[in-house]
Amino acid sequence: MTNSAAWWRTAAIYQVYPRSFADGNGDGVGDVAGIRARLGHLKTLGIDAIWFSPWYSSPMADAGYDVADYRDIDPIFGTLAEVEALIGEAHDLGLRVIVDIVPNHCSDQHAWFRAAVAAGPGSRERARFHFRPGRGANGDLPPNDWQSNFGGSGWTRVADGEYYFHMFAPEQPDLNWANPAVVEEFDDILRFWLDRGVDGFRIDVAHGLVKADGLPDIASLEPGAGKPYEDQPGVHAIYRRWRAIADEYTAADPKRERVFVGEIVGPDPEGFARYLRSDELHSAFNFDFLFCPWEPARLRTVIDETNAAHALVGAPPTWVLANHDVTRVVTRYGRLDYTGFGFDDRRHGVPSDLELGTRRARAAALLSMALPGGVYVYQGDELGLWEVEDLDDDLRQDPIWERSGHTERGRDGCRVPLPWSGDQPPFGFSGQGDTEGWLPQPTGWKDYTAEAQDGDPASMLSLYRAALAVRPEFGDAPMAWLDSAPEVLAFRRGDLISVSNLGTEPAELPAGTIVLASGPLDDGMVPSDTTVWLRA
Ligand code: NOJ
Numbered sequence: 069m070t071n072s073a074a075w076w077r078t079a080a081i082y083q084v085y086p087r088s089f090a091d092g093n094g095d096g097v098g099d100v101a102g103i104r105a106r107l108g109h110l111k112t113l114g115i116d117a118i119w120f121s122p123w124y125s126s127p128m129a130d131a132g133y134d135v136a137d138y139r140d141i142d143p144i145f146g147t148l149a150e151v152e153a154l155i156g157e158a159h160d161l162g163l164r165v166i167v168d169i170v171p172n173h174c175s176d177q178h179a180w181f182r183a184a185v186a187a188g189p190g191s192r193e194r195a196r197f198h199f200r201p202g203r204g205a206n207g208d209l210p211p212n213d214w215q216s217n218f219g220g221s222g223w224t225r226v227a228d229g230e231y232y233f234h235m236f237a238p239e240q241p242d243l244n245w246a247n248p249a250v251v252e253e254f255d256d257i258l259r260f261w262l263d264r265g266v267d268g269f270r271i272d273v274a275h276g277l278v279k280a281d282g283l284p285d286i287a288s289l290e291p292g293a294g295k296p297y298e299d300q301p302g303v304h305a306i307y308r309r310w311r312a313i314a315d316e317y318t319a320a321d322p323k324r325e326r327v328f329v330g331e332i333v334g335p336d337p338e339g340f341a342r343y344l345r346s347d348e349l350h351s352a353f354n355f356d357f358l359f360c361p362w363e364p365a366r367l368r369t370v371i372d373e374t375n376a377a378h379a380l381v382g383a384p385p386t387w388v389l390a391n392h393d394v395t396r397v398v399t400r401y402g403r404l405d406y407t408g409f410g411f412d413d414r415r416h417g418v419p420s421d422l423e424l425g426t427r428r429a430r431a432a433a434l435l436s437m438a439l440p441g442g443v444y445v446y447q448g449d450e451l452g453l454w455e456v457e458d459l460d461d462d463l464r465q466d467p468i469w470e471r472s473g474h475t476e477r478g479r480d481g482c483r484v485p486l487p488w489s490g491d492q493p494p495f496g497f498s499g500q501g502d503t504e505g506w507l508p509q510p511t512g513w514k515d516y517t518a519e520a521q522d523g524d525p526a527s528m529l530s531l532y533r534a535a536l537a538v539r540p541e542f543g544d545a546p547m548a549w550l551d552s553a554p555e556v557l558a559f560r561r562g563d564l565i566s567v568s569n570l571g572t573e574p575a576e577l578p579a580g581t582i583v584l585a586s587g588p589l590d591d592g593m594v595p596s597d598t599t600v601w602l603r604a
Pocket residue numbers: 130133134170236272273331392393
């Protein structure tokens with residue numbers, strides 16, 4: 069790992085989705101004990117930091133992104149004491165720890181929301197959320213036309229007739245950030261986790277939080293005005309306040325900068341960069357890169373625009389291929405027509421050539437790790453897992469499936485428990501036990517377990533380990549494109565060169581010594597869908 073205080077500027081960060089990483093207590097659901105038992109995998113992989121998706125007390129209406137208590141751990145995952153031990157063990161291995169913070173909304177089982185429902189209209193308790201009377205003669209129409217990102221109206225009615233707003237599921241009421249009590253509560257939650265030694269926070273829906281004054285109908289706004297519950301100017305004051313808190317902890321222990329990474333979807337490059345000003349967030353996920361199809365011209369543009377937007381504020385870019393909300397890379401890149409990704413259409417079941425997808429995923433992994441800034445690895449991508457698209461519909465747990473009226477199959481297919489060892493499910497997911505994981509694993513994953521790939525030089529795991537071992541040599545060297553055919557992405561950073569061939573014909577290699585290749589070369593040429601790293 070990188071030891072400098074500014075570790076985050078170049079870090080490789082691995083996302084653990086706790087319910088699917090490893091199960092320590094044999095109940096089929098991943099947990100903190102399972103993570104602790106598998107920390108060695110992450111150390112050997114060669115990453116710098118781990119981002120943990122939420123593990124807080126939660127009724128799990130949205131797999132933990134519906135938090136009932138931000139200061140405790142849900143019993144399905146373990147205890148606060150176990151998490152404290154895990155933070156210490158990760159640090160002992162030289163791995164930093166980033167926890168997920170979910171400030172836009174909480175759970176409908178959070179003490180605040182229960183109190184709000186009980187207290188009734190006009191109460192101090194309701195003022196922590198967005199409660200409004202309905203419209204129409206009987207008040208039985210929602211207060212405005214805002215929709216939920218998970219489908220259907222964004223408003224749900226309580227027994228006394230008022231409605232509350234939820235950007236996601238009805239079980240995830242949005243908090244009212246215009247209320248100082250909400251602001252102060254989150255200051256305290258940040259401190260709670262910083263006091264437990266975390267190195268940073270991933271901010272869920274960081275562009276949400278602040279809603280436009282008066283909660284105007286979208287239909288009443290100028291075309292192109294953007295949603296009145298996204299990217300509102302007031303959100304920046306929150307992050308300046310949070311940055312001051314993190315900086316306080318950094319000042320007390322300057323070798324370890326405490327950082328934020330924002331989930332920011334939607335703004336244009338300048339709007340995006342505003343979140344990354346030096347007194348706001350340190351970094352943010354690069355969704356443009358994630359959404360981008362495996363096409364050279366579009367990738368080149370995204371890379372250039374990313375670098376330019378971040379240069380405006382001196383922030384390091386991030387390179388993200390996947391997370392727990394999107395179709396796995398191997399499946400996406402194996403689609404024969406269009407390889408991009410959109411939240412509004414996951415193209416579930418569109419045919420995918422997994423061999424082609426795997427070749428491209430290998431090339432994309434090296435490309436993303438060669439680019440300047442930080443890189444994210446979603447658990448299981450280092451094993452080359454594909455999206456599980458043939459889950460029985462009655463096993464689906466993602467609220468999107470119900471909320472969309474069974475038209476959108478949601479995100480369960482990228483959340484299937486990881487295969488660790490052995491030749492049949494649950495592939496070591498439940499330790500020594502044979503309890504099936506909370507979603508069934510494909511039997512074909514027997515060749516994709518960490519055990520099966522360990523020591524096989526041709527495996528995805530070996531490629532990730534090798535690439536993460538070389539990656540620190542890129543350091544913080546700036547990137548310069550090299551002359552190449554348009555379908556080849558070739559650039560130099562310091563002494564290293566990265567060449568990705570996205571064309572159909574083999575491409576020439578620039579001069580240099582080969583350090584690593586995502587696949588076999590073709591008579592000294594870079595074959596289609598292959599990335600090669602060279603030392604100049
Ligand atoms: C983004 C998270 O990544 C996703 O999993 C979640 O459903 C929504 N935010 C709501 O919290």
